[in-house]
Every structure is written in structure tokens, then in C-alpha cells.
Amino acid sequence: xxxxxxxxxxxxxxxxxxxxxxxxxxxxxxxxxxxxxxxxxxxxxxxxxxxxxxxxxxxxxxxxxxxxxxxxxxxxxxxxxxxxxxxxxxxxxxxxxxxxxxxxxxxxxxxxxxxxxxxxxxxxxxxxxxxxxxxxxxxxxxxxxxxxxxxxxxxxxxxxxxxxxxxxxxxxxxxxxxxxxxxxxxxxxxxxxxxxxxxxxxxxxxxxxxxxxxxxxxxxxxxxxxxxxxxxxxxxxxxxxxxxxxxxxxxxxxxxxxxxxxxxxxxxxxxxxxxxxxxxxxxxxxxxxxxxxxxxxxxxxxxxxxxxxxxxxxxxxxxxxxxxxxxxxxxxxxxx
Amino acid sequence: xxxxxxxxxxxxxxxxxxxxxxxxxxxxxxxxxxxxxxxxxxxxxxxxxxxxxxxxxxxxxxxxxxxxxxxxxxxxxxxxxxxxxxxxxxxxxxxxxxxxxxxxxxxxxxxxxxxxxxxxxxxxxxxxxxxxxxxxxxxxxxxxxxxxxxxxxxxxxxxxxxxxxxxxxxxxxxxxxxxxxxxxxxxxxxxxxxxxxxxxxxxxxxxxxxxxxxxxxxxxxxxxxxxxxxxxxxxxxxxxxxxxxxxxxxxxxxxxxxxxxxxxxxxxxxxxxxx
Numbered sequence: 001x002x003x004x005x006x007x008x009x010x011x012x013x014x015x016x017x018x019x020x021x022x023x024x025x026x027x028x029x030x031x032x033x034x035x036x037x038x039x040x041x042x043x044x045x046x047x048x049x050x051x052x053x054x055x056x057x058x059x060x061x062x063x064x065x066x067x068x069x070x071x072x073x074x075x076x077x078x079x080x081x082x083x084x085x086x087x088x089x090x091x092x093x094x095x096x097x098x099x100x101x102x103x104x105x106x107x108x109x110x111x112x113x114x115x116x117x118x119x120x121x122x123x124x125x126x127x128x129x130x131x132x133x134x135x136x137x138x139x140x141x142x143x144x145x146x147x148x149x150x151x152x153x154x155x156x157x158x159x160x161x162x163x164x165x166x167x168x169x170x171x172x173x174x175x176x177x178x179x180x181x182x183x184x185x186x187x188x189x190x191x192x193x194x195x196x197x198x199x200x201x202x203x204x205x206x207x208x209x210x211x212x213x214x215x216x217x218x219x220x221x222x223x224x225x226x227x228x229x230x231x232x233x234x235x236x237x238x239x240x241x242x243x244x245x246x247x248x249x250x251x252x253x254x255x256x257x258x259x260x261x262x263x264x265x266x267x268x269x270x271x272x273x274x275x276x277x278x279x280x281x282x283x284x285x286x287x288x289x290x291x292x293x294x295x296x297x298x299x300x301x302x303x304x305x306x307x308x309x310x311x312x313x314x315x316x317x318x319x320x321x322x323x324x325x326x327x328x329x330x331x332x333x334x335x336x
Numbered sequence: 337x338x339x340x341x342x343x344x345x346x347x348x349x350x351x352x353x354x355x356x357x358x359x360x361x362x363x364x365x366x367x368x369x370x371x372x373x374x375x376x377x378x379x380x381x382x383x384x385x386x387x388x389x390x391x392x393x394x395x396x397x398x399x400x401x402x403x404x405x406x407x408x409x410x411x412x413x414x415x416x417x418x419x420x421x422x423x424x425x426x427x428x429x430x431x432x433x434x435x436x437x438x439x440x441x442x443x444x445x446x447x448x449x450x451x452x453x454x455x456x457x458x459x460x461x462x463x464x465x466x467x468x469x470x471x472x473x474x475x476x477x478x479x480x481x482x483x484x485x486x487x488x489x490x491x492x493x494x495x496x497x498x499x500x501x502x503x504x505x506x507x508x509x510x511x512x513x514x515x516x517x518x519x520x521x522x523x524x525x526x527x528x529x530x531x532x533x534x535x536x537x538x539x540x541x542x543x544x545x546x547x548x549x550x551x552x553x554x555x556x557x558x559x560x561x562x563x564x565x566x567x568x569x570x571x572x573x574x575x576x577x578x579x580x581x582x583x584x585x586x587x588x589x590x591x592x593x594x595x596x597x598x599x600x601x602x603x604x605x606x607x608x609x610x611x
Contacts, residue, residue: 016604054604057434061601078601082436083339094427096356098363103355110352111435111442113340139363155431 003071006163006196007033007056011065014051014220025051027220028065033196033213035162038189040211041200042313048220049200053167056198057087070163085163088156090171092149097141101132101151104140105158112159119158126154130184146177153181157188164188166199170206178206186210204309214309218317228309235307235315238262239282243275244300245292251275254291260284265314272300278307278315342438349441350448357415357449361456371407372460376468379403379461382528383469394562395529397473398555400465402527404458405547405554408492409521411454413514416496417503419446421510439593443500447493473558480571481557487578488550494585495546501592505599521545530555530566539568546581549574 014026026048033039041049054060056069058078067074070084095104102123109119127133130150140148149169156164166185170178186209189195201207207214208228215225224231248254251266251273260280267274279285282304292299340348361367379399386395423429432442465471475481503510524542525531531539531548542548553574556563569577 014604051604059430059433059601060604079436082434085434087431087434089427089430092427094431096360098360099356103359107352107355108431108435110348111345111432111437113345113348113437 003035005032005068005071006035006037007031007039007067007069007198009052009056009065009067012052012055012062012067013064014048014055014060015063024220026055026062029217029220029222031215031222031225033198035196036189036194037212038185038197038199038210040207040214041198041217042202042204042207042214042309043200043217044202044317044319047217049217050167051220052217053087053165053198053200057085057165058082084161085165086156086159086161087165087167088152088169089166090149090168090173092152094152094155095140098139100137100139101127101143102136105151105155108155109158114159122158122160123154126157130154130180146173149173150177150181153184157184162194163196163198166197168200168202170201170203182206182210204313208309216313216316223316224312231309231312232307235278235311238307238315239279239284240305240307240311241275241277241279241285242301242303242305243277243288243292244269244302245273245275245297246300247271248273248292248295248297254295255288258284258287258291261288263314263318265310265319273297276311276314278311339436345437346441349435349437350445353442353445354449354452355445357446357453361453368457368460371457372464375403375406375457375461376464379465392562393471394559396465396469397471397559398530399528400462400469400471401554401558402529402551403465404461405488405551406522406527407454407458407461408451408489409525409527409547410518411450412492412496412499413518415450416443416446416493417499417517418510418514420500420504424504433597439597440497440590443497443589443593446500447497450496451489451493474560476557476560480575481554484550484553484557484571484575484578487575487582488546488554491546491578491582491585492550494582494589497589498585498592501589501596504596521547524548526551530563530568532566532568536568543568543577544581546578546585549578549581553578 009029009031012026012029012031013024016023016025029048029052041052043049051060055062055067056074058074058081061075069081072080072084074081095107099107102120105123105127106116106119109122114122123136124133127136130153132147132150132154135143135147140151143151153169156166169185170181173181185197185199189197199207199210211228213225213227214231216223216231224234247268248266251264255261255264255277261277261284262280263278265276267276277285277288289299379402382399383396386399420429423432432439466473503513506513522528524534524538525545525548526534526539526542531542531552534542539548549569552563552568553571556567556571568574
């Protein structure tokens with residue numbers, strides 16, 4: 001079956017009703033993902049990424065709008081959609097501990113009607129690729145988190161899906177395992193077999209490395225959707241600095257009245273504070289350094305850098321991707 | 337790209353989901369000891385009570401048969417009714433739904449796997465019971481006995497399949513519900529005595545649990561002389577009711593599953609991990 005658009009959403013909305021209030025998880029989202037694309041969805045926790053994936057994988061019904069996967073409406077014909085897709089989530093603990101890796105994987109292939117011979121051949125091949133072949137006979141309750149996630153990955157690819165949904169797939173993994181899995185995804189899409197991947201992540205580096213296009217999602221709305229290169233071009237008129245300083249009590253207060261600070265984010269790292277600053281120009285920097293000194297902070301390092309996707313995100317949303325809601329930081333709430 | 341037919345996916349799913357249950361018994365052999373030895377202790381207590389009051393020897397057989405069938409009831413409660421809730425918490429349920437398979441096939445696989453694994457335990461209880469307590473049986477009709485046994489299991493696991501959707505709605509309360517149903521059914525279904533002793537009305541009410549009629553019919557077919565005075569209904573009637581119960585429970589299970597899936601897609605909580 002061929003379809004030009006692997007995923008299409010039109011004014012897609014999802015509202016969750018609780019006893020006290022309504023929460024809009026997705027707000028009129030329009031997306032088009034052509035077949036063969038590795039598409040990234042970037043956003044912090046609670047942005048609506050997982051809700052979007054749940055709708056596209058038929059786990060949730062939309063409250064409004066439409067969504068189609070492989071040319072099939074997800075609300076009208078979920079079963080048909082399921083023939084084309086697979087899903088892997090970060091931190092998954094699926095499967096049965098008493099079964100071995102290969103037994104668990106075989107079991108999941110049966111839910112897709114794959115015959116035993118084909119299933120076993122694919123399991124062997126994929127376990128080899130992710131470096132888990134020597135654990136094929138290990139019961140999964142003996143696996144480490146990284147190994148378990150590798151097994152989940154294999155499960156997702158085993159059915160040879162046309163469209164794969166990866167929801168924070170490298171969450172909590174060590175650097176080496178995450179790298180192996182990223183290489184695997186890239187290779188799978190790169191083979192030119194019209195495979196499509198929708199990846200959600202809050203790791204900027206992952207999105208930059210893998211995705212042809214990226215949508216930035218926040219509070220259920222898509223704020224921008226373009227190639228990583230084009231998104232970064234939006235910050236060309238601005239200057240980005242990264243400062244490491246000794247711990248500052250309240251970076252918001254320190255920076256709120258300073259001229260030329262468009263946006264900033266901060267993160268506590270190793271007892272110090274890392275500030276990401278997007279400034280109108282370089283002239284805005286000296287007053288910031290003075291303010292840091294006056295608040296008894298010491299400058300550890302200062303780096304002028306090219307804009308990254310993280311900076312794009314900060315400039316649009318007003319906070320870093322990894323920040324919690326309680327320490328978000330903008331100079332005045334909106335861009336100056 | 338060619339896809340397997342719905343039927344092929346269905347039966348492969350049944351086999352795939354039955355596998356962990358069957359293989360699980362092999363992997364954890366200690367379960368066999370605990371699930372055979374401990375029920376046998378429980379059965380022994382009732383056997384000695386009957387012996388102490390000089391009840392007819394057939395009563396020992398009633399108890400051993402009840403003890404063996406108890407394994408199925410526990411399996412239905414803890415490994416069928418409460419199972420979808422556990423599957424939801426591990427994230428398996430999401431993957432079942434995302435796969436192009438039927439949840440009925442998943443449940444059927446769980447049921448068949450559970451039946452096979454539990455039959456090993458039930459047979460062990462019966463074999464040891466017969467051996468230790470020297471019970472004599474006189475089988476009236478082997479085909480009828482097999483028919484009653486299979487229909488009882490079909491109806492019972494059909495009920496378990498129905499409960500699995502219902503219990504999912506109650507989330508963390510699922511284990512309380514299982515506890516709530518466990519002991520009362522031991523009493524109401526007459527696991528240790530002929531159910532007629534409860535009175536006709538109570539026995540009729542308890543007949544909604546398939547094991548009640550199943551046990552009564554099997555006792556009639558194994559201990560005909562003694563059961564002549566204790567039987568609740570004729571075996572033929574009990575067979576008919578069991579067949580109806582099996583059909584009704586399986587139909588209701590299918591309806592409940594569709595309803596549960598639809599509801600979960602609407603409210604976003606039922607099938608999604610951590611909700």
C-alpha cells in the first residue's frame with residue numbers, strides 16, 4: 001500500500017476532563033509528515049507530545065479535528081491503522097519476566113500474525129544489530145534498563161512497520177546505548193524503504209542528529225515546524241551566550257530588569273548555575289556580568305555560541321526544554 | 337505489502353499469549369509445590385472434620401474434588417479478572433491495543449494458558465487426594481463427566497474474561513475485588529460440601545458462578561449413590577445451564593471488551609499506564 005502522507009492531522013484537539021477542570025492537551029494541531037521522513041516532535045513534559053502519539057497509535061480518540069495515519073482515519077478505522085504501525089516508548093517495562101528475550105519478542109510477533117520462521121530470523125538479525133544477541137536466552141528480569149530498552153526497540157522494528165512511533169525512546173539510557181539506538185533508527189529510515197518515524201524527545205541533540213524536520217510543541221500547540229537548520233536561522237539576528245557561574249539564588253530577579261535580554265533559561269548543574277542567554281546584541285552582556293558580581297556570583301566560564309534547537313525553543317517558549325515549570329525563566333514573560 | 341488475515345492473527349495471538357502461562361509453570365517449579373501442597377493441607381482439614389464426625393467416605397471425595405476445582409477459581413480471579421489491570425501497569429495492554437489483533441484473542445490465550453497450567457495443579461491435587469485418602473469413585477459416564485468439566489471451564493473462563501474488562505474499570509481496587517469474591521464463592525459454590533445444603537434458593541443464586549453447577553454435576557457423576565440424596569439439579573439440566581452460561585459470559589465478555597476499549601479511547605485513562 002502506498003500513501004504520500006504517513007501522518008496528517010487537521011485541527012487535532014484533545015481535551016481531558018477531570019472533576020475539577022478541563023485540560024487541553026492538544027489544541028488545533030496541523031501536521032503533515034510525508035512517507036519516508038524522520039520527523040521530530042520537541043517539547044517539554046506536558047507539552048502534548050505523548051497525547052499526540054496516543055491518538056495517532058489509536059490509543060486515544062481525538063476530542064476535535066481529524067488525524068490519519070497511512071491514509072486511514074484513526075478514529076474511524078483503528079484496526080486498519082494498526083496494521084501499518086508500531087510503537088516504542090522510553091522506560092517501557094513490557095513483556096514477561098519469566099520469558100527470555102527471544103521468547104518475549106516471538107510472543108509480540110504473534111500479535112501481528114508473523115509466522116514463526118520469519119519471526120525467529122528477524123529476531124536473530126535485529127538482536128545482532130543492537131548488540132543483544134548474546135542475551136537472547138536471558139530471562140528479561142535479568143536485563144539492565146539499557147538492555148531492556150534495546151529489546152523494546154527490537155520489538156518495535158520486528159514487525160517491519162511502515163510507520164514507527166518512538167516516544168522518548170532513549171529516556172534514561174546511558175550515552176553508549178542511546179548512541180547505538182540512534183544509529184539504528186537513522187540506518188533504518190536511511191535505507192530508502194519508505195519507512196517513516198515520528199520521534200518525540202526532549203533531547204535537542206537527538207532531534208538535531210536524527211530529524212529531517214522538527215515541530216516545536218508547547219501547551220498543546222505547534223509553535224513552529226521546519227528543518228533544524230531553518231529553525232535556527234530564526235535566531236540569526238540574536239546573540240547566544242552560555243555562562244557558568246557559581247550558584248545564584250534567583251536568576252529571574254537578577255535578569256528581569258536588564259536591557260537587551262530577550263530570553264533566558266537556567267539550570268542547576270554540579271552546584272552551580274548554567275545560564276543560556278539570548279541577547280539583542282553583545283552590548284547587553286557587560287551589565288549581566290556586573291549584576292552577577294553584585295549578587296556575589298562568580299563567573300566560571302563564558303561561551304558565545306551558535307544558536308541550537310534549544311535556543312530556538314527558549315526563544316519561542318521562554319524556558320529550556322529540561323526545566324520544570326517552577327523554575328522557568330523569561331525576562332518579562334514575552335519577547336521584548 | 338501483504339498482510340496476514342484477521343483469522344491468522346487471531347489464532348497466532350491465542351497461541352502467543354497462552355505461551356507465557358504454560359511455560360511459566362515450567363520455569364517456576366516451586367509454584368507447583370506451593371499450589372499443590374498448600375491446597376491439599378486445606379482439603380485435609382475438611383477431610384479430618386468429616387472423618388471425625390463419621391460422615392460417609394464419599395464426603396472425602398466431595399472435598400478433594402472441590403479442592404481441585406478451587407485452583408481454577410483462584411486462577412480465574414487472580415490471573416484472568418485482575419490480569420488486564422496488571423497488564424496495563426506494565427505497559428503490555430497498550431501494546432496489545434496498538435497491535436492489529438483482537439483483545440478477545442489475547443483473553444482467550446490467557447484463558448487457555450491458564451487452564452492448561454491450572455489443570456496440572458488440579459490433577460496433582462486429585463491424584464494426591466485419591467492416593468492419600470483412598471477415595472473410591474464410580475464414574476457414571478466418562479463423556480458426560482468430560483462434557484461437564486469442559487463446559488464448566490468454558491463458562492468459568494468466559495466469566496473471567498468478562499471480569500477482566502470490568503475489573504479494569506476499578507483500577508487499583510481490582511485486587512480488593514478479587515479478595516472480596518474469593519472466600520464467599522468458596523462457601524456459596526459448595527467447594528467442601530454439596531451445594532444443596534445451602535437451600536434451593538441460595539444454591540440457585542450461586543449457580544451464576546459456573547463452578548457451582550459444575551461441581552454438583554461432577555459429584556453426581558463420580559459419587560452417584562451418595563449424591564442421589566444431595567444433588568441440586570439433574571446432570572442434564574446442569575449441562576444445559578452451563579452451556580447457556582458459557583455462551584452468555586463469552587458474549588458479555590466481548591461486549592464488555594469493546595465497551596472498555598471505546599471508553600478508554602474516550603477518557604484516556606483505562607488502558608494507559610499510570611492513569
